[in-house]
Amino acid sequence: MKADNFAVVVYSLRKAYQMADVKVEVLKDVNLNVATGEFVVICGPSGAGKTTLLNIISGIDRPTSGKIIVFGEDLTEKDEDFLADFRCNDVGFVFQSYNLVSTLTVAENIAFPMEWRRKPAEEIEKRVAELLETVGLQHRANHFPAQLSGGEQQRVAFARALANDPQLLLADEPTGNLDTKNGQKITQILQMLKTNGKTVIVSTHDAQIIQLADQKLCLEEGRLASQDE
Amino acid sequence: MSEASFPVNDLVRRKLRTSLTVISLTCSVASTLFLLLFSERIGFGITSVAEGTLTHGLSVVFSQFVLFVGILIFAVGAVIISFIVFLMMAQRTRDFGLIKAAGCPNGLVFSYFITELLIVTLAGCLLGVVFGFVADFAVTKLGNFQVYQKPPDLWLAPLVFAVFFALALIFGTKPLLDAARSSPIKALSPIQYFGLSTGNKLKALSRSGIIFKIASRSLFRRQSATVRIVLLLSIVFVLLTVSIAGSIIADDTTKSWVEKATGRNVIVVTHNSMCNQYKALYSKFLGATENGNFDYMNPKLFVSGAILQQLNATAGIANVDVRLILKEHIEEVRSYTIDPETLATIPIGEYREGDFLVVGVEPEKVMDTGYMKGQFLNSSDAWAAVIGDTVAQTMFFTNTSIGPQSINPKTGRPYGADYPKFSDPLLQSLRLQGKTFRIIGVRSDPINNGNVTYVSLKNLQNVTNVANVNIVLVKLDPSADRTVTLAQIREKVQNINSEFTVFELDEVLNKNLDFLGSMWSTIMLLPVFTLTSAALCLIGYMMLAVDEQRQEFAILRAIGAKPKTIIFILAIQSIIVLLSSFAVGISFGVITTLLILVPQPVVTSFTIVEVAAWLFTALMGMFLLSLVPAVKFAKTPILKIMT
Numbered sequence: 001m002k003a004d005n006f007a008v009v010v011y012s013l014r015k016a017y018q019m020a021d022v023k024v025e026v027l028k029d030v031n032l033n034v035a036t037g038e039f040v041v042i043c044g045p046s047g048a049g050k051t052t053l054l055n056i057i058s059g060i061d062r063p064t065s066g067k068i069i070v071f072g073e074d075l076t077e078k079d080e081d082f083l084a085d086f087r088c089n090d091v092g093f094v095f096q097s098y099n100l101v102s103t104l105t106v107a108e109n110i111a112f113p114m115e116w117r118r119k120p121a122e123e124i125e126k127r128v129a130e131l132l133e134t135v136g137l138q139h140r141a142n143h144f145p146a147q148l149s150g151g152e153q154q155r156v157a158f159a160r161a162l163a164n165d166p167q168l169l170l171a172d173e174p175t176g177n178l179d180t181k182n183g184q185k186i187t188q189i190l191q192m193l194k195t196n197g198k199t200v201i202v203s204t205h206d207a208q209i210i211q212l213a214d215q216k217l218c219l220e221e222g223r224l225a226s227q228d229e
Numbered sequence: 230m231s232e233a234s235f236p237v238n239d240l241v242r243r244k245l246r247t248s249l250t251v252i253s254l255t256c257s258v259a260s261t262l263f264l265l266l267f268s269e270r271i272g273f274g275i276t277s278v279a280e281g282t283l284t285h286g287l288s289v290v291f292s293q294f295v296l297f298v299g300i301l302i303f304a305v306g307a308v309i310i311s312f313i314v315f316l317m318m319a320q321r322t323r324d325f326g327l328i329k330a331a332g333c334p335n336g337l338v339f340s341y342f343i344t345e346l347l348i349v350t351l352a353g354c355l356l357g358v359v360f361g362f363v364a365d366f367a368v369t370k371l372g373n374f375q376v377y378q379k380p381p382d383l384w385l386a387p388l389v390f391a392v393f394f395a396l397a398l399i400f401g402t403k404p405l406l407d408a409a410r411s412s413p414i415k416a417l418s419p420i421q422y423f424g425l426s427t428g429n430k431l432k433a434l435s436r437s438g439i440i441f442k443i444a445s446r447s448l449f450r451r452q453s454a455t456v457r458i459v460l461l462l463s464i465v466f467v468l469l470t471v472s473i474a475g476s477i478i479a480d481d482t483t484k485s486w487v488e489k490a491t492g493r494n495v496i497v498v499t500h501n502s503m504c505n506q507y508k509a510l511y512s513k514f515l516g517a518t519e520n521g522n523f524d525y526m527n528p529k530l531f532v533s534g535a536i537l538q539q540l541n542a543t544a545g546i547a548n549v550d551v552r553l554i555l556k557e558h559i560e561e562v563r564s565y566t567i568d569p570e571t572l573a574t575i576p577i578g579e580y581r582e583g584d585f586l587v588v589g590v591e592p593e594k595v596m597d598t599g600y601m602k603g604q605f606l607n608s609s610d611a612w613a614a615v616i617g618d619t620v621a622q623t624m625f626f627t628n629t630s631i632g633p634q635s636i637n638p639k640t641g642r643p644y645g646a647d648y649p650k651f652s653d654p655l656l657q658s659l660r661l662q663g664k665t666f667r668i669i670g671v672r673s674d675p676i677n678n679g680n681v682t683y684v685s686l687k688n689l690q691n692v693t694n695v696a697n698v699n700i701v702l703v704k705l706d707p708s709a710d711r712t713v714t715l716a717q718i719r720e721k722v723q724n725i726n727s728e729f730t731v732f733e734l735d736e737v738l739n740k741n742l743d744f745l746g747s748m749w750s751t752i753m754l755l756p757v758f759t760l761t762s763a764a765l766c767l768i769g770y771m772m773l774a775v776d777e778q779r780q781e782f783a784i785l786r787a788i789g790a791k792p793k794t795i796i797f798i799l800a801i802q803s804i805i806v807l808l809s810s811f812a813v814g815i816s817f818g819v820i821t822t823l824l825i826l827v828p829q830p831v832v833t834s835f836t837i838v839e840v841a842a843w844l845f846t847a848l849m850g851m852f853l854l855s856l857v858p859a860v861k862f863a864k865t866p867i868l869k870i871m872t
Contacts, residue, residue: 060787060867081791088789099784103446104439112439113788160788 006069007168007199008034008057013066015052026052027063028222034215036167037197039190041210044219050203051096053219054170057201058091059083071167088116092161094171098153100145106156107132107141113163131159135189151182158189169193171202175209184208236344246772249765250313251353254393256762257306258357259364262389264299266365266382267751287483287673287745293826294475294752301468305759306393308461311400312766313349315457342405350397357393358386368751440794443785444801447778458770459810462851465756465763466814467821469847472756474840475822480749482600482831484742490599490674491741494547495734496703496715498540498722500530503699504730507554510586511737513678514744525555529728531697536729539721540701545709546718548596550702553589553689558582559620559682562658562665578657585620586681587661589689589698596704603655603670606685614659614666619679621654621671662692675741702734760847764854767803771858774802782862783870792863799859800852807852815844 010032016025026049034040042050055061056068059075068075071090075083087093100109107128114124132138135155145153154174161169171190175183187208193200194212202209203219210216218225240247328338448455497507502523509519532551540549560582565574592606606613658667659682666684674681690696705714719731775782782795823830862870 055868058787084786084789084791086789087787093787095784095787099780099787101443101781101784103443103450103781108439108442115439116789116794 005035006033007036007038007071008032008201009067009069010053010057011067011069013053013056013068014064015049015056015061016064026222027056030066030219030222030224032217032224034199034201036199038199038214039194039212040201040215040217041213042201042203042217042219042224043205043210044203048219049222050219051172053224054093054172054201054203057168058093058170059086060093088113089164090166090168092164092166092169094154094157094161094169094174096173096176098145098150098157098177100153100156100160102145105142105144106137106148109145109156110159110163113160117164127163131162134162134192135159136185149182151178151185154178154182154186155189158186162193168199168201171200171204173204174202175204175206187212236341236348239341240345240348246769247349249769250349251356253309253313253762253765253769254350254353254397255356255360256759256765257302257309258354258389258393259360260756260759260762261299261302261306261393262358262361262385263364263368264295264302265385265389266361267368287486290479290483290827291748291752294471294479297821297826298468298472298752298756301464301471302756302759303392305461305464305468305763307396307400308457308464309762309766312457312461313769315454339405343402346397346401346405350394350401354390354393354397358390361389362386368754440798441801443781444798445805447774447781447798448802448805451773451777454770454773455806458766458806459813461766462763462807462810463813463817465759466811466844467818468756468759468814469844470815470818470840471822471826472753473843473847474818475826476749476753477836477840477843478822478830478832479752479827480746481833481836482827483745483749485831486600486673487675487741487745488599488738489597490672490676491734491738492597492702492704493735493738494705494707494711495738496705496718497732497734498536498701498703498718498729499532499699499732500726501728501730503530503554504732507700508732508737510677511675511734512740514675514741519677523556525699526693526695528697530699532699532701532729533725535725536722537701539725540703540718543714543717543721545706545711545714546703547706548594548704550594550596550704551591551686551698552700552702553686553693553695553698554700555587555589555689555693555695556584557587557661557682557693559585559587560660562660564657566656577653586677587689588676588681588683589686590683591686599673601670601672603668605670605672606683608685610667610669611685612664612666612688613669613684614661615670615672615683616654616659616668617674617677617679617681618671620682622679661689664688664692760851764851767806767851767855768857770806771799771803771855774799775858775862779862779870783867786867786870795863796856796859799862800856803852803855803859807848807855811844811848 010030013027013030013032014025015027016023018024030049030053032053042053044050052061056063056075057070059070059078063076066076070086073086075086078086101112104112110128110131111124114127119127128141129138132141135158137152137155137159140148140152140156145156148156154177158171158174161171174186174190178186183206187206190200190202190209190212202213204210216226328341491511497504499507503525506519506523509517537549537551540546561578561580563580564577566577567573568575590606592608595605601615603615605615654668654671658665660666661682661684666688672683673679686698703718705711715731715733722729722731778798782790782798785794786792823832
């Protein structure tokens with residue numbers, strides 16, 4: 001497969017943090033290719049570097065060395081403004097802890113990435129309604145995050161991540177804080193995204209989500225290995 | 230960790246916040262102490278209106294300003310302390326919860342934080358006292374007040390210290406007790422944290438800007454802090470308006486009074502000794518003392534007819550105003566008025582007397598009368614007098630009066646006992662050399678600090694049997710060549726009498742105006758300290774906003790918001806707070822200044838532009854300073870914020 005066909009190319013990626021006098025190496029020479037439309041699952045124990053890898057792919061964090069190319073753009077060379085636009089337009093990120101804006105209602109939380117792209121109000125309203133229906137939260141449109149359950153908040157987070165119809169969706173342990181029933185609802189959403197041909201990278205321990213994977217990877221002590229191998 | 234070391238270590242660990250708190254307190258205490266020291270030093274005790282440094286009219290205006298600004302500075306100091314304590318508590322609520330959840334008893338938690346409060350307040354008040362003395366010393370040494378080099382009133386320092394320390398304890402103990410008594414779960418609750426209010430009722434998907442929505446909702450969510458900062462800044466803007474607008478307007482107004490009363494382009498022609506005496510009489514603002522035994526009737530002082538003839542014949546002269554200045558004994562003449570209902574006679578005034586400067590003038594030659602109540606002398610009103618504002622205050626203004634002794638049959642009380650006892654110079658007369666002069670005006674006059682009485686020259690000459698004048702005020706024609714005209718006058722006068730001199734009154738006038746300017750400039754400086762405190766409080770508030778919205782901002786950044794978006798959200802919050810305070814403060818400030826503090830204010834379009842420019846500069850300065858936490862925060866990496 002040509003490099004152009006890959007949504008994400010990670011090459012010789014390293015990430016280290018300086019904690020007082022100690023240098024902690026979180027990612028060590030990570031290499032990864034994700035094809036467009038592929039559903040990738042990354043497993044691994046806590047502290048293995050899963051969140052760090054997703055943060056770097058999304059442009060939230062920067063690597064210490066190595067290359068990270070997403071849809072042909074080398075993110076390591078881009079400035080903060082480019083990365084902000086990139087996160088808004090090309091990537092949807094679902095955090096483990098939902099991370100909804102507490103001052104905005106459910107509908108507004110879903111709408112604001114579109115408002116930043118200055119989309120017409122009618123289009124935003126239509127898209128919000130569509131996404132609320134997708135995640136089954138039409139009746140919660142005007143509620144604030146504090147008034148929702150954890151599962152509902154996570155579904156709102158998915159709706160927000162999909163607002164600008166990004167080519168790539170990243171989800172960091174999306175069912176990690178949820179019970180089985182709510183976890184199933186999230187799995188259904190991921191199933192739907194896979195069916196629609198969206199490129200998805202999920203870090204998870206959830207067996208149901210792992211079953212959806214086209215490519216299963218395991219991150220252990222900062223090194224990536226294919227579980228298929 | 231020992232009980233004593235926890236508060237100290239805690240304060241040291243939070244260096245920036247501790248410093249901001251101490252500096253804010255320092256500025257409040259310093260500005261208040263400086264105001265009191267300065268006003269005492271130059272002779273305008275807050276409670277005593279006229280101490281003899283200025284004319285009574287000017288003293289009243291200045292003292293009112295000092296008093297009003299002093300009250301505002303005290304009010305700002307109180308609100309600042311309340312706000313600082315609130316900020317301390319808001320930022321420590323979670324710590325309370327954690328400490329209490331770990332099993333620390335209420336009393337110990339309270340003692341930790343009361344110790345912190347005491348340390349911060351003690352440091353702020355002590356530094357404030359030191360800086361207050363330094364500011365007073367610097368202004369007195371460097372400013373135009375060298376003549377008032379008396380030692381500072383040291384008793385003011387413990388007074389200011391005690392008041393502010395007490396305020397800190399009063400405002401600080403209550404929230405401390407509340408916080409210490411709250412349950413750990415309440416202290417740890419995000420709703421309780423930062424005084425958030427629950428039940429936000431704003432609903433529905435709105436098309437309005439998402440940035441404004443986030444900014445405004447966050448602002449209302451922490452309404453306790455927002456209300457406090459708006460209240461604080463409103464008082465600061467009242468203070469700022471009164472100090473800046475008031476000082477500029479009062480400066481223009483009082484200078485206009487003095488300039489009109491003295492006259493511009495006026496040349497004094499008189500005997501050398503009389504010239505020195507006249508200069509001293511006009512330089513009392515600057516602490517000059519006239520010769521108390523000066524003989525105004527000395528024949529060598531009299532201006533000869535030849536000199537007058539020559540002056541009248543000189544080109545380039547607009548007016549020749551001859552005057553006779555004497556020191557005379559004046560008696561207050563009691564007046565009476567009739568009660569329209571009972572027809573009872575009500576007395577006005579008393580039987581006071583004293584020696585005052587009396588100036589005889591030709592009414593039609595007096596070109597500008599300056600600021601006055603009533604009217605100036607005119608040729609048709611024969612036995613009339615105009616008194617200076619200080620004479621009016623010392624001789625004709627009191628609340629004591631002797632009522633008529635006859636009994637009112639309706640009330641069974643003496644006539645007049647049911648009326649307010651009053652004196653009113655404009656309803657009274659004065660007696661000079663046995664002749665009675667009706668008082669028709671009260672004039673704010675810089676000569677002899679307002680201890681002066683004007684009567685017509687003819688009458689003064691009649692009652693004193695002095696047929697001459699001892700001074701001539703020559704008004705130069707502004708269109709004529711000043712240097713040439715002056716040279717001609719000097720030559721002519723010297724040729725006639727070499728003991729006579731020609732003196733430009735503008736020299737004394739300019740010094741007086743400079744003195745007034747310096748005083749009002751100093752008033753303008755007073756709010757600088759308070760403004761600094763308020764700016765620091767605003768920075769503290771913005772730091773609170775950043776802290777409270779930290780997680781939200783991180784999310785926004787992660788979803789695609791640029792750093793400038795975060796700055797923009799915080800800038801909107803700052804603008805809302807500043808503009809709402811600005812509107813309230815400016816409105817009250819302008820109303821107070823124009824309607825209460827300055828009588829007959831002189832407001833030109835230039836004054837409005839000047840005041841607006843100053844206020845706008847202050848507003849912009851505070852706004853830019855308030856963005857410091859936002860800019861610093863926006864540069865922080867997303868992950869650092871999230872973790």
